[in-house]
Amino acid sequence: SVAFEPTEHPHRRYNPLTGKHVLVSPHRTKRPWMGQTEEPVVAQLPKHDSKCYLCPGNERMGGEKNPDYDNTFVFNNDFPALLPAPLPFLPSNPEESGPESISQMFASRPVRGRCKVICFHPRHDLTLAMMRPEEIEAVVEGWKGVYEAEGRFLRESQREEGYVQIFENRGAMMGASAPHPHGQVWTLSYVPEEPAVELENLEGHATAVAASGSHPTYPDGKACLLLSYAAEEVARKERVVEIDESGWVAVVPFWAIWPFEILLLPYKRHIPSILQLTADEQAGLARILKKVLVRYDNLFKCPFPYSMGLHQAPTPPSVPEESRAQVHFHFYPPLLRSASVRKFLVGFEMMGEAQRDLTAEQAAKRLRDVSDVHYTLEKE
Amino acid sequence: SVAFEPTEHPHRRYNPLTGKHVLVSPHRTKRPWMGQTEEPVVAQLPKHDSKCYLCPGNERMGGEKNPDYDNTFVFNNDFPALLPAPLPFLPSNPEESGPESISQMFASRPVRGRCKVICFHPRHDLTLAMMRPEEIEAVVEGWKGVYEAEGRFLRESQREEGYVQIFENRGAMMGASAPHPHGQVWTLSYVPEEPAVELENLEGHATAVAASGSHPTYPDGKACLLLSYAAEEVARKERVVEIDESGWVAVVPFWAIWPFEILLLPYKRHIPSILQLTADEQAGLARILKKVLVRYDNLFKCPFPYSMGLHQAPTPPSVPEESRAQVHFHFYPPLLRSASVRKFLVGFEMMGEAQRDLTAEQAAKRLRDVSDVHYTLEKE
Ligand SMILES: O=P(O)(O)O[C@H]1O[C@H](CO)[C@@H](O)[C@H](O)[C@H]1O
Numbered sequence: 086s087v088a089f090e091p092t093e094h095p096h097r098r099y100n101p102l103t104g105k106h107v108l109v110s111p112h113r114t115k116r117p118w119m120g121q122t123e124e125p126v127v128a129q130l131p132k133h134d135s136k137c138y139l140c141p142g143n144e145r146m147g148g149e150k151n152p153d154y155d156n157t158f159v160f161n162n163d164f165p166a167l168l169p170a171p172l173p174f175l176p177s178n179p180e181e182s183g184p185e186s187i188s189q190m191f192a193s194r195p196v197r198g199r200c201k202v203i204c205f206h207p208r209h210d211l212t213l214a215m216m217r218p219e220e221i222e223a224v225v226e227g228w229k230g231v232y233e234a235e236g237r238f239l240r241e242s243q244r245e246e247g248y249v250q251i252f253e254n255r256g257a258m259m260g261a262s263a264p265h266p267h268g269q270v271w272t273l274s275y276v277p278e279e280p281a282v283e284l285e286n287l288e289g290h291a292t293a294v295a296a297s298g299s300h301p302t303y304p305d306g307k308a309c310l311l312l313s314y315a316a317e318e319v320a321r322k323e324r325v326v327e328i329d330e331s332g333w334v335a336v337v338p339f340w341a342i343w344p345f346e347i348l349l350l351p352y353k354r355h356i357p358s359i360l361q362l363t364a365d366e367q368a369g370l371a372r373i374l375k376k377v378l379v380r381y382d383n384l385f386k387c388p389f390p391y392s393m394g395l396h397q398a399p400t401p402p403s404v405p406e407e408s409r410a411q412v413h414f415h416f417y418p419p420l421l422r423s424a425s426v427r428k429f430l431v432g433f434e435m436m437g438e439a440q441r442d443l444t445a446e447q448a449a450k451r452l453r454d455v456s457d458v459h460y461t462l463e464k465e
Numbered sequence: 466s467v468a469f470e471p472t473e474h475p476h477r478r479y480n481p482l483t484g485k486h487v488l489v490s491p492h493r494t495k496r497p498w499m500g501q502t503e504e505p506v507v508a509q510l511p512k513h514d515s516k517c518y519l520c521p522g523n524e525r526m527g528g529e530k531n532p533d534y535d536n537t538f539v540f541n542n543d544f545p546a547l548l549p550a551p552l553p554f555l556p557s558n559p560e561e562s563g564p565e566s567i568s569q570m571f572a573s574r575p576v577r578g579r580c581k582v583i584c585f586h587p588r589h590d591l592t593l594a595m596m597r598p599e600e601i602e603a604v605v606e607g608w609k610g611v612y613e614a615e616g617r618f619l620r621e622s623q624r625e626e627g628y629v630q631i632f633e634n635r636g637a638m639m640g641a642s643a644p645h646p647h648g649q650v651w652t653l654s655y656v657p658e659e660p661a662v663e664l665e666n667l668e669g670h671a672t673a674v675a676a677s678g679s680h681p682t683y684p685d686g687k688a689c690l691l692l693s694y695a696a697e698e699v700a701r702k703e704r705v706v707e708i709d710e711s712g713w714v715a716v717v718p719f720w721a722i723w724p725f726e727i728l729l730l731p732y733k734r735h736i737p738s739i740l741q742l743t744a745d746e747q748a749g750l751a752r753i754l755k756k757v758l759v760r761y762d763n764l765f766k767c768p769f770p771y772s773m774g775l776h777q778a779p780t781p782p783s784v785p786e787e788s789r790a791q792v793h794f795h796f797y798p799p800l801l802r803s804a805s806v807r808k809f810l811v812g813f814e815m816m817g818e819a820q821r822d823l824t825a826e827q828a829a830k831r832l833r834d835v836s837d838v839h840y841t842l843e844k845e
């Protein structure tokens with residue numbers, strides 16, 4: 086019988102953060118692609134586009150005019166998925182009776198919240214990858230401001246825990262409706278599925294697993310799943326894409342689903358949210374964000390599409406002493422082989438489980454192997 | 466304070482089959498779309514395409530030649546995600562020691578299986594929606610044959626439970642690499658995430674919830690989550706798209722994520738897999754599949770893209786008496802507003818939780834309101 090070789094043979098990996106598995110099929114990278122291809126991103130964008138609703142001075146859909154902003158600019162999404170109306174929080178649906186009855190199957194629970202947009206830069210033609218580290222630090226400052234303000238809004242209007250989800254959809258392939266560099270912030274009266282499951286697993290780990298001694302821990306000495314994982318990745322190196330000495334590491338996580346998925350997280354200490362960053366960690370975050378995004382763009386020499394999201398402590402700004410939240414960034418980019426060939430997470434992936442072709446280690450190596458100078462700036 | 470109105474106000478719904486929530490934002494359907502649009506499906510296809518690797522008589526990538534098949538044709542996928550090699554089943558990775566240690570985070574578990582393709586019809590230009598009910602019944606027969614054969618392969622080569630996942634990726638938007646009507650069958654040495662979670666929840670329901678008296682049950686009198694749900698939907702009507710008297714109902718499930726998602730399932734009795742269908746139920750299944758797919762195509766007058774998958778009992782053919790599996794079909798179609806505007810499940814949906822705009826009830830009504838005659842056959 087053949088010896089098992091994870092770089093050659095199909096296998097399954099486990100994600101302790103979500104409790105889900107991924108099927109890895111390393112031998113399948115040889116498959117030719119005959120299906121749909123994506124349109125290349127066209128042409129040079131102007132520095133200011135009079136038709137862009139995010140550019141300084143322009144009018145938005147709702148009729149409001151953007152100020153002549155200098156670095157970042159936050160405004161209310163004109164088509165929010167959540168509304169701040171003071172709806173009752175307890176299920177008002179009389180059908181929700183028992184916890185597992187038939188009528189419970191048909192219970193809708195009212196929720197509220199609000200949606201904001203954050204422009205990263207006045208220039209229409211820039212991306213985070215093309216911005217200077219100081220400009221990216223201004224974005225981090227912008228995130229801190231909106232995270233804190235939205236947290237206060239939650240605290241002032243409810244007793245339950247809520248959540249401030251910061252994210253970016255980058256590129257038309259990821260549903261972004263404008264190329265102008267911007268992200269979104271959705272504030273919710275509850276903790277949504279993904280961070281809720283992560284927080285549960287972080288708590289479970291702290292309770293069930295003894296601290297290893299060789300990894301940093303929570304202040305109370307308990308094991309932090311994400312800190313242990315990050316420290317271990319720094320030691321193992323094979324999945325590391327970038328390290329910043331201030332305490333950040335970017336890896337293609339062992340359990341990655343998307344071909345070039347990245348997890349960016351602290352490896353030195355427990356940091357529940359971006360509000361607890363030291364000045365050094367904040368500057369380091371801006372540096373490593375830029376480095377990761379330059380590598381992404383260089384991989385297929387195109388503005389690399391992705392969805393990026395920030396997971397951290399619920400209901401800022403005051404983080405409880407015993408919080409098990411550990412700040413981290415997920416990057417989910419769809420491209421697989423070139424600027425026009427993406428990975429489809431469809432039939433089997435929807436009905437069976439997540440599946441990937443190249444291994445996380447192979448993806449990390451490819452990202453390490455590209456230049457760290459943006460391809461548009463490279464001299465011939 | 467405003468009274469909560471689920472057709473107007475943001476709310477959250479719970480999916481008892483997966484244990485996950487979806488955020489519903491009914492007011493958001495007014496949002497204009499300025500992002501990426503999909504290419505319209507072009508032109509008339511020929512009945513036979515000499516360059517199609519699925520047409521009868523043509524040569525495939527691997528060099529093999531397709532027979533002149535009459536109805537369905539099953540062959541081995543030339544680029545399978547799984548390999549049948551007799552790899553050891555127990556984790557051979559020496560690092561997998563404790564259940565929740567750090568080294569367990571880096572454990573790869575070898576898996577095996579095989580991947581087949583099933584052509585639904587010799588004609589290149591047909592789709593399930595355009596086929597006659599008798600021809601669709603031949604596809605059901607084809608699924609039964611491959612489900613049984615793959616189950617035998619699993620039984621003969623391992624002791625653990627395995628799974629035979631039948632699915633279809635339809636349309637370039639869903640990663641299908643050829644328009645020729647076909648589906649796939651992935652056989653796995655383990656039960657993948659999605660059906661595993663469903664089976665767990667079906668079992669949990671049978672154990673924890675008393676049978677209601679007004680709904681059909683498992684043969685042992687225990688409550689079946691999916692049977693109770695289906696019977697209740699038939700009574701409530703508002704989410705029903707099609708019913709077939711043989712015992713099938715197609716609904717936009719209460720907890721649907723995709724805009725026009727459909728769940729097709731039995732509402733009269735416990736049926737663990739397609740192998741247990743009566744002749745009447747099998748004919749009814751073919752009829753309702755056609756009706757659902759005609760409504761899909763008619764909604765935006767286009768060949769409606771979707772991923773479809775069949776969930777049923779693990780490791781056929783012999784189903785244990787006490788099996789809690791209940792056969793059902795999921796349809797996940799991406800289109801939202803027209804043949805070219807899709808729903809993107811990106812940033813918030815990836816980082817926070819699933820989100821939809823129109824309600825399940827509104828989607829079901831739209832599907833009921835379109836004609837049941839295929840738009841290409843409608844007289845002017
Ligand atoms: O095997 P196919 O049809 O070429 O490939 C398609 O379906 C597979 C199973 O859902 C996916 O893994 C692929 O990403 C998709 O392109």
Ligand SMILES: O=P(O)(O)O[C@H]1O[C@H](CO)[C@@H](O)[C@H](O)[C@H]1O
Nearest residue numbers: 260261262808809811812813814
């Ligand atoms: O609000 P936007 O950027 O127009 O919309 C985009 O991001 C949202 C949040 O991930 C998604 O719900 C939409 O499907 C997507 O198109």
